[in-house]
Each structure stands twice: as C-alpha cells, then as structure tokens.
Amino acid sequence: MRAITVTPGRADSLRLVDDFPEPIPDEGSVLVEAVAVGICGTDHEIIDGDYGEAPPGATDLVIGHESLGRVLDDPSGSLSPGDLVAGIVRHPDPVPCANCAVGEWDMCRNGQYTEHGIKCLQGFARDRWRVSPKFAVRLDPSLAELGVLLEPTSVLAKAWEHIERIGARAAWEPKRVLVAGAGPIGLLASLLAAQRGYELHVLNRSANGEKPGLVEALGGTFHTGSLPELGMEFDIVLECTGAPTVVLDAMCQAAPNGIVCLTGVSSGRMIDFDAGALNRALVLENNVVFGTVNANRRHWERAAEALAAADRDWLARMITRRVPVDRYAAAYHSEPDDIKVVLEFPH
Known part of the structure; x- marks a missing residue:
C-alpha cells in the first residue's frame, strides 16, 4: 500500500512508501479507499519539521488531514460501499475533558x-484508511472529488456558528462582512457569507490568478491594499491571514457591536501598536474578538450541507492543481497561483 510519510521533527523527510502496512481494525471499523487528499499550510509546516507527532510506537507519520474516500466496507451498516466520505481529523482526549x-x-x-x-x-x-463510523462524514455523491474541500469548510462552519451565537447576545442585524485573505480558508469563509446573504468584501494582498473572479462570482467585492484604506466598517470580520498588522486592522475596523473572528495563525513577529486605543475601541463599542480552530461532527455535517448547496463550477475553480500520488513531490511544492492543491489516488 502506498503512503506519504514524514519523520516528525526532521525537515525534508517527505517520501512515498510503496509497502506501508494496511490499516488495522483498531483504527476503526470503516474501511475506506482514498480518492484524494487536500494540501494546506499545516502539511508544509510538518514537512519543514516544525511539528507533527507519530502514533505511539511508530517513528513515521502518514500526513494528510484533508481527506476524501469511498467506503469499501462498514460492518456497522451505517455506511454503504461506494459512499463518498471524509474522515474527521480530531479525536477526543482519553480523559476526557468536559468538552471532549x-x-x-x-x-x-x-x-x-x-x-x-x-x-x-x-x-x-x-x-486505504480506517475510521470509526462516528468519525466518517457522508458527502453528496454529486460533489465527487470536490468533496475534498470538506475539512477546511468545516473550520468555517464552526466559525460561522460561533459568530451567530455571539451575535445573539443582543438585537443585531449584521449586513456587511469582511473576509481578510483569499486563500482556501478565506474563500470558503466568503462562500458561507454569500450563502447567508451578506454584503461581502474580500481583502487580499494581490489580485493574481483566480481569486478576484471567485469573489466576484459570489457577488462580493475584491479589494487589495490595506484595510483602513477601504474607508468602511464591518459588522462581521473573518481574519484568515494571521498577518499581525492585518489582525490589528481587523479589530479596529469592526462596527459598533461588531464581531471579529480570527482563523489565521500568526508568526512570532513582534509589532508595535497602541493597546490602550484598541482596548478603548473594543470596550466602548461592545465588540467581540475571538479565535477558532478545528471542528466537531456538527460542524462537519453543516459543512457538507454548505458544499452540497454550492455551485460546482465555483468549487472546481478553487482547486488549481491536481497531482497524482506518484508525483507527490510536485504536489507539496508551492506555485505562485496555487489556491488549493489536491493529491489524487488513482486506483
């Protein structure tokens, strides 16, 4: 069996293994044949040796957390052979904590x-991989390979759920949304904003490639430059870059009672800013800033519904490169106009 592995903590250890062991039943009762795996910044950081942890007793880690596959067997009967599924990435801790x-x-x-x-x-x-039925999410079969977008969409389904829960604290009629960043997360955040009927604005560092057209196809307005230059306030801001200056600008551009959702992970770079002025604005305008990461099953199911309702041509334009597994190294090499790169497993 083929598998793409790394040795966690060792940079540039990425390799294709042709004789990786078959998944054992302890991994889960649902046996799935891989169709595709999406690639994101987390994969690149693991390949760089920044983090990643192999299973207990193993030295190597099979990477890939944005999954898509077809069910081969499910003894529980909850799924049928041929069903299109994705595997939920995070599993609860063994203690478990109150949330898990x-x-x-x-x-x-x-x-x-x-x-x-x-x-x-x-x-x-x-x-091939295995999961428990409770960690397998069925997709609309008409999505076909576009279903590989489910994992990043689940992150945004959670973000929007929390935005709406926070908004319910008081009478609130949001109209204008800003998404900072037009990478995969930003574009999927924009898709979910458009599905909710908001006036959509997307700010990105450059206007290269498919990104402006994808935003315009959602009925949104694409901007470049800095956030203060836009000259408007936003009821909802989704910050999807992690760039420190953009994060601060996002907090400052929220309208009264506005909500800022941070989805990007910042680097350790330090910048100077007036924390007192930011505090004053947040307090006097009743604004909320919160961070979000990952998703639970409820969010995965809502993400599946959002993808099923989305225009298939629009989703297909997000996937800018499809690379077969035997050319795996090319898939993990970034190119300037990449949005979403997908590693395919032909059988």
Whole structure:
C-alpha cells in the first residue's frame, strides 16, 4: 500500500512508501479507499519539521488531514460501499475533558486530543484508511472529488456558528462582512457569507490568478491594499491571514457591536501598536474578538450541507492543481497561483 510519510521533527523527510502496512481494525471499523487528499499550510509546516507527532510506537507519520474516500466496507451498516466520505481529523482526549466528553473535541481543554496526519494518528495520504463510523462524514455523491474541500469548510462552519451565537447576545442585524485573505480558508469563509446573504468584501494582498473572479462570482467585492484604506466598517470580520498588522486592522475596523473572528495563525513577529486605543475601541463599542480552530461532527455535517448547496463550477475553480500520488513531490511544492492543491489516488 502506498503512503506519504514524514519523520516528525526532521525537515525534508517527505517520501512515498510503496509497502506501508494496511490499516488495522483498531483504527476503526470503516474501511475506506482514498480518492484524494487536500494540501494546506499545516502539511508544509510538518514537512519543514516544525511539528507533527507519530502514533505511539511508530517513528513515521502518514500526513494528510484533508481527506476524501469511498467506503469499501462498514460492518456497522451505517455506511454503504461506494459512499463518498471524509474522515474527521480530531479525536477526543482519553480523559476526557468536559468538552471532549460531549463530542466537542474541537474545544479540548487539556490538549490531549489526537489528530489524523498531525498528532498521534496516521493521516489519510495512503491508499486505504480506517475510521470509526462516528468519525466518517457522508458527502453528496454529486460533489465527487470536490468533496475534498470538506475539512477546511468545516473550520468555517464552526466559525460561522460561533459568530451567530455571539451575535445573539443582543438585537443585531449584521449586513456587511469582511473576509481578510483569499486563500482556501478565506474563500470558503466568503462562500458561507454569500450563502447567508451578506454584503461581502474580500481583502487580499494581490489580485493574481483566480481569486478576484471567485469573489466576484459570489457577488462580493475584491479589494487589495490595506484595510483602513477601504474607508468602511464591518459588522462581521473573518481574519484568515494571521498577518499581525492585518489582525490589528481587523479589530479596529469592526462596527459598533461588531464581531471579529480570527482563523489565521500568526508568526512570532513582534509589532508595535497602541493597546490602550484598541482596548478603548473594543470596550466602548461592545465588540467581540475571538479565535477558532478545528471542528466537531456538527460542524462537519453543516459543512457538507454548505458544499452540497454550492455551485460546482465555483468549487472546481478553487482547486488549481491536481497531482497524482506518484508525483507527490510536485504536489507539496508551492506555485505562485496555487489556491488549493489536491493529491489524487488513482486506483
């Protein structure tokens, strides 16, 4: 069986293994044949040796957490052979903490969760993989290979759920949304904003490639430059870059009672800013800033519904490169106009 592996903590250890062991039943009763795996910044950081943790007793980690496959067998009968599914990435900690105990492993309090392709669980970049039925999410079969977008969409489904829950604290009629960043997360955040009927604005560093057209196809307005230059306030801001200056600008451009959702992970770079002025603005305007990461099953199911309702041509334009597994190195080499790169497993 083919698998893409790394030795965690060792830079540039990425390789294709042709004789990787078949998944054992202890990994889950649902046996799945891989169709595709999406590639994101987390994969690149693991390849660089920044983090990643192999399963107990193993030295190598199969990477890949954005999965898509077809069910080969499910003894439980909850899924049927041929069903298109994705595997949920995070599993609850064994304690479990209060959140993991009720299925909200995305909000794990003690950090002992595990994650496919990232932390202590083998990933999905292999010919076949197994999961428990409760960690397999069925997709609309008409999505076909576009279903590989489910994992990043689940992150945004959670973000929007939390935005709406926070908004329910008081009378609130949001109209204008800003998404900072037009990478995969930003574009999927924009898709979910458009599905909710908001006035959409997307700010990105450059206007190269498909990104402006994808935003315009959603009925949104694409901007470049800095956020203050836009000259408007926003009821909802989704910050999807992690760039420190953009994060601060996003907090400052929220309208009264506005909500800022941070989805990007910042580098350790320090910048100077007036914390007192930011505090004053947040307090006097009743604004909320919160961070979000990962997703639980409820969010995965809502993400599946969002993708099923999306225009297939629009989703297909997000996938800018499809690379067969035997050319795996090319898939993990970034190109200037990449949005979403997908590693395919032909059988």
